[in-house]
Amino acid sequence: MTDLPIAADIVETANAQARADHEADYAALGEKLARRGVDVEAVTAKVVDFAVAVPSWGVGTGGTRFARFPGGGEPRGIFEKLDDCAVIHQLTRATPAVSLHIPWDKADPAALKEKAASLGITFDAMNSNTFQDHPDDPNQPLSYKYGSLSHTDPAVREQAIAHNVETIEIGQAIGSKALTVWIGDGSNFPGQSDLGRAFDRYLDSMKAIAARLPADWRIFSEHKMYEPAFYSTVVQDWGTSLMTAQELGSQAFCLVDLGHHAPNVNIEQIVTRLIRAGKLGGFHFNDSKYGDDDLDSGSIDPFRLFLVFNELVGAGSTLDRLSPAYMIDQSHNVTDPIESLIRSANEIRRAYAQALLVDRAGLAAFQEANDAMMASETLKSAFRLDVEPILAEARRRAGGAIDPVAAYRASGYRAGVAAERPASKSGGGGIV
Numbered sequence: 001m002t003d004l005p006i007a008a009d010i011v012e013t014a015n016a017q018a019r020a021d022h023e024a025d026y027a028a029l030g031e032k033l034a035r036r037g038v039d040v041e042a043v044t045a046k047v048v049d050f051a052v053a054v055p056s057w058g059v060g061t062g063g064t065r066f067a068r069f070p071g072g073g074e075p076r077g078i079f080e081k082l083d084d085c086a087v088i089h090q091l092t093r094a095t096p097a098v099s100l101h102i103p104w105d106k107a108d109p110a111a112l113k114e115k116a117a118s119l120g121i122t123f124d125a126m127n128s129n130t131f132q133d134h135p136d137d138p139n140q141p142l143s144y145k146y147g148s149l150s151h152t153d154p155a156v157r158e159q160a161i162a163h164n165v166e167t168i169e170i171g172q173a174i175g176s177k178a179l180t181v182w183i184g185d186g187s188n189f190p191g192q193s194d195l196g197r198a199f200d201r202y203l204d205s206m207k208a209i210a211a212r213l214p215a216d217w218r219i220f221s222e223h224k225m226y227e228p229a230f231y232s233t234v235v236q237d238w239g240t241s242l243m244t245a246q247e248l249g250s251q252a253f254c255l256v257d258l259g260h261h262a263p264n265v266n267i268e269q270i271v272t273r274l275i276r277a278g279k280l281g282g283f284h285f286n287d288s289k290y291g292d293d294d295l296d297s298g299s300i301d302p303f304r305l306f307l308v309f310n311e312l313v314g315a316g317s318t319l320d321r322l323s324p325a326y327m328i329d330q331s332h333n334v335t336d337p338i339e340s341l342i343r344s345a346n347e348i349r350r351a352y353a354q355a356l357l358v359d360r361a362g363l364a365a366f367q368e369a370n371d372a373m374m375a376s377e378t379l380k381s382a383f384r385l386d387v388e389p390i391l392a393e394a395r396r397r398a399g400g401a402i403d404p405v406a407a408y409r410a411s412g413y414r415a416g417v418a419a420e421r422p423a424s425k426s427g428g429g430g431i432v
């Protein structure tokens with residue numbers, strides 16, 4: 001028995017209003033695709049099955065290092081965060097799982113499981129946190145100011161390892177199957193840290209964590225070029241991440257956060273290399289203009305998101321075997337986080353649907369013939385298609401909203417929780 005946060009009749013009323021236009025648009029797109037020899041129903045069925053996890057930390061208003069401007073009705077703890085996450089899934093039917101961050105989301109595992117079940121959602125990869133100090137956590141009295149898993153002091157490394165093991169144990173109790181490790185370790189000045197020894201210490205610590213991994217779990221190493229360390233970061237790029245995954249063995253994989261690269265880096269090529277190495281573990285989706293901006297997925301460069309999915313779909317059965325964990329990792333500073341996550345889930349599915357529509361045989365033939373123009377056009381012709389009717393139909397069939405943001409606004413959910421949840425001065429937190 002689920003207890004969905006938005007009344008069913010609100011979704012039904014919104015869908016009834018949108019239905020006639022939607023059906024006409026879906027039929028028109030179906031005809032257009034049929035002329036290309038594509039069965040729209042097959043594409044819609046795949047989109048229905050495509051899910052992306054939402055981050056628990058994404059439903060609070062984010063901030064920058066300058067300021068945070070809280071929104072109304074922000075969740076005050078993990079249980080209210082789960083309510084907000086359930087709204088996103090109820091309307092999109094694309095986000096059935098939530099990714100937790102420990103210790104931010106620490107709670108009684110049985111209560112977490114019960115709450116999630118009541119909302120019809122589950123838990124995705126767990127995230128440990130050794131990039132800030134936790135003065136309220138009796139298990140983490142030592143400071144991470146100068147690093148965690150790569151710290152020069154073995155006592156700090158042991159504390160960070162133990163925290164990761166605890167995160168795995170909480171995850172086990174709530175049905176998660178993966179641990180994502182991102183560390184802020186690095187240095188701000190040349191000479192501050194021995195670049196080689198820091199990596200050796202990190203590897204040893206990761207091996208100690210991997211040794212405690214349940215047999216049916218995966219561990220993801222997440223790289224990031226810079227920030228908070230501004231000269232060198234211990235796990236700075238996909239090369240270091242791949243070395244780590246290869247050293248750790250068959251349960252270790254690489255996680256690609258789209259915002260964790262230098263501007264203009266060819267991320268889709270990194271993705272295809274990691275697939276080739278059998279080490280692509282998952283994604284943190286977001287978008288950026290300059291750095292790790294954590295903007296809504298597809299809001300700045302939807303073509304890049306499409307090109308990533310083009311590599312994923314192109315990998316076919318190899319990708320099925322890797323079964324990457326798809327997650328969103330964003331910071332919402334000026335929008336309602338629920339609306340941003342609804343839109344982002346939609347944009348990720350859009351890129352997937354467009355990638356499904358690439359004429360792969362045609363593309364391969366143009367590539368073999370070195371016809372650069374027609375190869376490029378083959379990709380662009382899929383990207384130019386407006387697949388919104390497919391996305392809307394996928395939502396509608398699964399019980400979601402044809403226009404989820406409109407249904408969300410019609411529900412008055414934000415005003416309702418704003419009345420129930422007094423504004424907090426703190427909240428939010430770092431975004432990785």
Ligand SMILES: [Mn+2]
Pocket residue numbers: 182222257284329432
């Ligand atoms: Mn991330």
